[in-house]
Amino acid sequence: MTTTYAFLGEFGDALQFIFQGETTREGAEVGGSQFLDLTWEHLKLSGVSMAIACAISIPLGLWLGHIRRGSFLAISLSNVGRAVPSLALIAFFVAYLGTGFANLTLSLVLLAIPPILTNTYVSVTQVERDTVDAARGMGMTGAEIVRKVELPLALPLIFGGIRISAVNVIATATIAPLAGINTLGDPIINVSGYGDTGRLAAAICVAALAIFTELTLGAVQRAVTPAGLKLEPDTASRRMRIRFGREATT
Amino acid sequence: MNRSEPAQEQGPSARPAAATLEFREATKIYPGQDDPAVDALSLTVPAGEICVLVGPSGCGKTTAMRMVNRMIDITSGDILLDGRSVRERRPAELRREIGYAIQQIGLFPHLTVADNIATVPRLLGWPKDRTRARVDQLLELVSLDPADTRDRYPAQLSGGQRQRVGVARALAADPPLMLMDEPFGAIDPINRERLQNEFLRLQKEIRKTVVFVTHDIDEAIKMGDRIAVLQRGGKLAQYAPPAELLMYPNGRFVEDFVGADRALKRLALQRVRDIDLWKAPLVRVGEPVADARRKVQDSDVPYPLLVDADGRPLGWLSERALTGERVTEDLRSKAEPAVELDDVLRDALSDLLANEAQYGPVLDARGAVAGVLSLEIIGHALQEPPEQVRSGADALAADG
Amino acid sequence: MLDLIAQVQIQDRSSGDASCVADNGFCPSWIVDNLNRYTDPLLQHVYLTIVSLAIGFAISFGLALIAHRRRWLVAPITQITGVLYTLPSIAVFFLLLPITGRGNTTAIIALVAYSLLIIFRNIIAGLDNVPAETKDAGRGMGLTDRQLLWRVELPLALPEILAGLRIAATTTVGLATLAFFAGAGGLGERIFEDIVFKSNVVTAGALAVLLAAAFDVVILIVQRAVTPWARARAS
Ligand SMILES: Nc1ncnc2c1ncn2[C@@H]1O[C@H](COP(=O)(O)OP(=O)(O)OP(=O)(O)O)[C@@H](O)[C@H]1O
Numbered sequence: 001m002t003t004t005y006a007f008l009g010e011f012g013d014a015l016q017f018i019f020q021g022e023t024t025r026e027g028a029e030v031g032g033s034q035f036l037d038l039t040w041e042h043l044k045l046s047g048v049s050m051a052i053a054c055a056i057s058i059p060l061g062l063w064l065g066h067i068r069r070g071s072f073l074a075i076s077l078s079n080v081g082r083a084v085p086s087l088a089l090i091a092f093f094v095a096y097l098g099t100g101f102a103n104l105t106l107s108l109v110l111l112a113i114p115p116i117l118t119n120t121y122v123s124v125t126q127v128e129r130d131t132v133d134a135a136r137g138m139g140m141t142g143a144e145i146v147r148k149v150e151l152p153l154a155l156p157l158i159f160g161g162i163r164i165s166a167v168n169v170i171a172t173a174t175i176a177p178l179a180g181i182n183t184l185g186d187p188i189i190n191v192s193g194y195g196d197t198g199r200l201a202a203a204i205c206v207a208a209l210a211i212f213t214e215l216t217l218g219a220v221q222r223a224v225t226p227a228g229l230k231l232e233p234d235t236a237s238r239r240m241r242i243r244f245g246r247e248a249t250t
Numbered sequence: 251m252n253r254s255e256p257a258q259e260q261g262p263s264a265r266p267a268a269a270t271l272e273f274r275e276a277t278k279i280y281p282g283q284d285d286p287a288v289d290a291l292s293l294t295v296p297a298g299e300i301c302v303l304v305g306p307s308g309c310g311k312t313t314a315m316r317m318v319n320r321m322i323d324i325t326s327g328d329i330l331l332d333g334r335s336v337r338e339r340r341p342a343e344l345r346r347e348i349g350y351a352i353q354q355i356g357l358f359p360h361l362t363v364a365d366n367i368a369t370v371p372r373l374l375g376w377p378k379d380r381t382r383a384r385v386d387q388l389l390e391l392v393s394l395d396p397a398d399t400r401d402r403y404p405a406q407l408s409g410g411q412r413q414r415v416g417v418a419r420a421l422a423a424d425p426p427l428m429l430m431d432e433p434f435g436a437i438d439p440i441n442r443e444r445l446q447n448e449f450l451r452l453q454k455e456i457r458k459t460v461v462f463v464t465h466d467i468d469e470a471i472k473m474g475d476r477i478a479v480l481q482r483g484g485k486l487a488q489y490a491p492p493a494e495l496l497m498y499p500n501g502r503f504v505e506d507f508v509g510a511d512r513a514l515k516r517l518a519l520q521r522v523r524d525i526d527l528w529k530a531p532l533v534r535v536g537e538p539v540a541d542a543r544r545k546v547q548d549s550d551v552p553y554p555l556l557v558d559a560d561g562r563p564l565g566w567l568s569e570r571a572l573t574g575e576r577v578t579e580d581l582r583s584k585a586e587p588a589v590e591l592d593d594v595l596r597d598a599l600s601d602l603l604a605n606e607a608q609y610g611p612v613l614d615a616r617g618a619v620a621g622v623l624s625l626e627i628i629g630h631a632l633q634e635p636p637e638q639v640r641s642g643a644d645a646l647a648a649d650g
Numbered sequence: 651m652l653d654l655i656a657q658v659q660i661q662d663r664s665s666g667d668a669s670c671v672a673d674n675g676f677c678p679s680w681i682v683d684n685l686n687r688y689t690d691p692l693l694q695h696v697y698l699t700i701v702s703l704a705i706g707f708a709i710s711f712g713l714a715l716i717a718h719r720r721r722w723l724v725a726p727i728t729q730i731t732g733v734l735y736t737l738p739s740i741a742v743f744f745l746l747l748p749i750t751g752r753g754n755t756t757a758i759i760a761l762v763a764y765s766l767l768i769i770f771r772n773i774i775a776g777l778d779n780v781p782a783e784t785k786d787a788g789r790g791m792g793l794t795d796r797q798l799l800w801r802v803e804l805p806l807a808l809p810e811i812l813a814g815l816r817i818a819a820t821t822t823v824g825l826a827t828l829a830f831f832a833g834a835g836g837l838g839e840r841i842f843e844d845i846v847f848k849s850n851v852v853t854a855g856a857l858a859v860l861l862a863a864a865f866d867v868v869i870l871i872v873q874r875a876v877t878p879w880a881r882a883r884a885s
């Protein structure tokens with residue numbers, strides 16, 4: 001095996017596996033461009049799950065937050081969500097509903113909902129009552145208040161929830177092959193087809209994907225933060241609360 | 251002074267009760283600023299006196315006070331405690347012998363009232379039973395019931411109670427010097443007044459040296475044995491006892507700061523019992539009319555004042571009550587307003603004006619008539635020279 | 651892919667209701683008979699969680715105390731622990747394999763790495779939220795920096811610190827279900843062994859959820875016990 005990354009030892013081999021691929025003894029092409037397919041599948045699964053989760057939890061969270069009801073639901077949901085291991089959730093769906101893209105997506109959606117819903121809810125309830133009162137006093141309707149006041153002020157925290165969920169979903173999509181979907185987890189779970197190098201290569205790709213997602217959504221989050229909020233006296237803990245929305249759930 | 255060696259202390263009274271505090275050209279320039287926050291401040295607070303630092307917001311009162319216990323480092327100049335520079339003391343050790351009370355109180359929310367008060371005694375390594383006894387003693391000193399309050403958390407106290415605990419905590423190790431930064435600033439007017447009076451009464455007993463910061467000139471006049479008026483930039487404008495400050499402000503700034511009503515403010519320094527009252531023509535029902543008429547003639551008051559058997563006022567008698575042989579209960583008006591001996595002249599004057607009265611009976615602690623106060627008497631009091639006007643704790647001390 | 655799963659079915663399905671078991675069903679009698687199969691993984695799971703939490707807490711606590719004195723360190727420590735938090739544990743298990751090999755060490759390193767941010771951030775937030783006047787009064791009474799930290803700041807930060815520990819505990823229990831990828835066993839290994847057998851999945855999954863809840867409750871009880879003043883506020 002000629003390798004450009006020899007000095008990196010096993011990690012070098014893994015990088016080579018990612019960029020150049022290998023041919024197995026049975027003559028199958030693994031690594032290289034095949035990893036692109038796995039990555040695409042990984043992103044597709046995660047993206048679809050996240051889109052559905054957002055479509056459900058953001059409106060629900062906005063509505064619950066706007067009417068200031070259901071705090072118990074919104075808060076305990078995230079506690080329960082944390083306590084259910086992702087592997088157990090997926091295994092449960094496989095055992096009861098069987099394998100396949102739809103069932104797997106459903107389980108990932110369930111996994112992704114709690115942080116987004118809780119953060120949306122909390123962020124809306126944290127918008128100061130005075131601000132909402134002022135808006136109502138200016139004659140805004142309920143829907144206008146949500147759209148023009150509560151949503152913009154809540155967006156940073158909502159994106160904090162989306163970041164947590166997205167990273168979590170990408171991590172969990174790694175075990176998707178258990179449900180018959182070949183994501184970047186394939187070389188990890190189906191190690192016989194790829195070997196240790198392939199598995200390490202997949203781990204690197206998953207890690208890179210998660211970091212990339214985190215950074216990208218972080219940039220989006222900063223972009224959607226209203227300029228006025230950035231100017232507010234900003235303690236370190238408040239910054240962190242926006243960055244890692246989870247704290248809001250405690 | 252052997253204060254730094256707790257082993258030598260036998261009891262709270264083993265420490266010198268009060269220390270002399272001297273600012274010598276003490277100056278503070280905050281980093282990155284050109285102008286000093288406190289500019290060459292020189293003044294001496296005699297042991298056992300309350301020195302009030304007063305001035306407009308941002309004039310450097312807090313800064314000056316916090317330099318004393320080195321919460322803020324002195325840029326130049328010096329501050330001496332009983333002749334010894336605070337700059338050569340280790341800050342933590344220095345602070346343990348200086349009481350510290352601030353407007354926000356800063357009680358430790360996770361400790362009970364007793365543990366809060368015991369903080370400094372414990373730092374000083376007092377034995378347990380001595381600390382416990384001291385806690386109860388202090389709670390009583392600040393008018394709190396030890397049994398009821400000791401084990402409560404600060405969250406379970408009212409604002410006024412918290413402030414009392416804050417003062418008790420500052421007094422815990424019997425410090426010879428107390429620093430108090432707007433200690434009653436966040437309390438409603440009625441409770442503030444009560445706490446001020448309590449503190450003055452307390453000070454009468456403990457006779458600490460106190461540096462008291464406020465931006466309220468009325469509070470300064472009430473609390474201070476001496477008042478240091480600071481102006482923006484931390485310059486000392488005047489340092490004088492309250493009456494002198496009111497009579498002879500040494501410039502426009504102090505004159506404006508004490509207010510155009512400074513002459514009236516002096517009335518807050520004197521109590522009714524401090525001045526000579528008119529003699530009241532006291533009569534009782536059934537008394538011979540001739541006696542009553544004679545009493546009125548001997549008095550500055552034109553009408554007799556009817557009192558009950560215990561000497562409590564019933565009202566001013568009308569002409570008709572004196573027409574027969576004996577005095578009858580025929581009143582022309584009620585005996586209002588009734589002023590108390592402990593009232594300051596300002597409040598007494600206000601009562602008279604509010605009732606559109608020229609004069610009113612003065613009652614002692616039992617409610618019996620002790621004399622009559624009139625607008626005329628108050629007018630005379632205003633002309634007394636400041637040296638004869640007592641101030642702060644002294645005025646209260648006279649209450650006995 | 652499915653063949654692979656089929657290969658790792660639980661071999662011993664002899665006990666319990668035979669037809670239910672053959673259907674991969676949810677069979678209470680099988681579960682009762684086979685509960686002991688889950689004892690060792692459960693204990694291993696507890697072990698992984700406690701050791702990881704203890705190490706994670708010790709490191710975060712040290713970092714937080716350093717950053718509390720040198721504020722400029724908060725941002726870089728948050729960023730670095732943030733990266734560790736973002737890295738999927740399952741990837742970290744395999745990234746560590748070439749270095750630390752298969753076994754508890756690898757699993758614990760990954761779990762610790764994940765918990766650092768959660769605990770660190772809560773300790774810092776807890777210390778930040780100590781009222782300034784409380785610290786000022788403490789300092790004014792002559793507490794040294796160290797006394798102030800241990801007698802005032804940390805006790806007052808306890809509710810937030812323990813809240814962070816609760817989050818870290820429940821997430822760690824969840825992530826430890828993947829520790830078998832690193833060769834460290836745990837309840838996840840049982841789930842993975844026979845993912846289509848409902849009895850197995852439900853039993854192992856429920857044990858994991860109960861374990862997370864148990865940690866949560868235990869820490870909550872500790873929190874209540876050591877912060878009596880917090881309830882005084884409510885009453
Ligand atoms: N830590 C600091 N750093 C820089 N400047 C400060 C600091 N503390 C106070 N100052 C400045 O020093 C000046 C005096 O402040 P100080 O707090 O002593 O005023 P003060 O008389 O106590 O006012 P107030 O009545 O509002 O409490 C002010 O101009 C203030 O802005």
Ligand SMILES: [Mg+2]
Pocket residue numbers: 311312313431
């Ligand atoms: Mg001040």
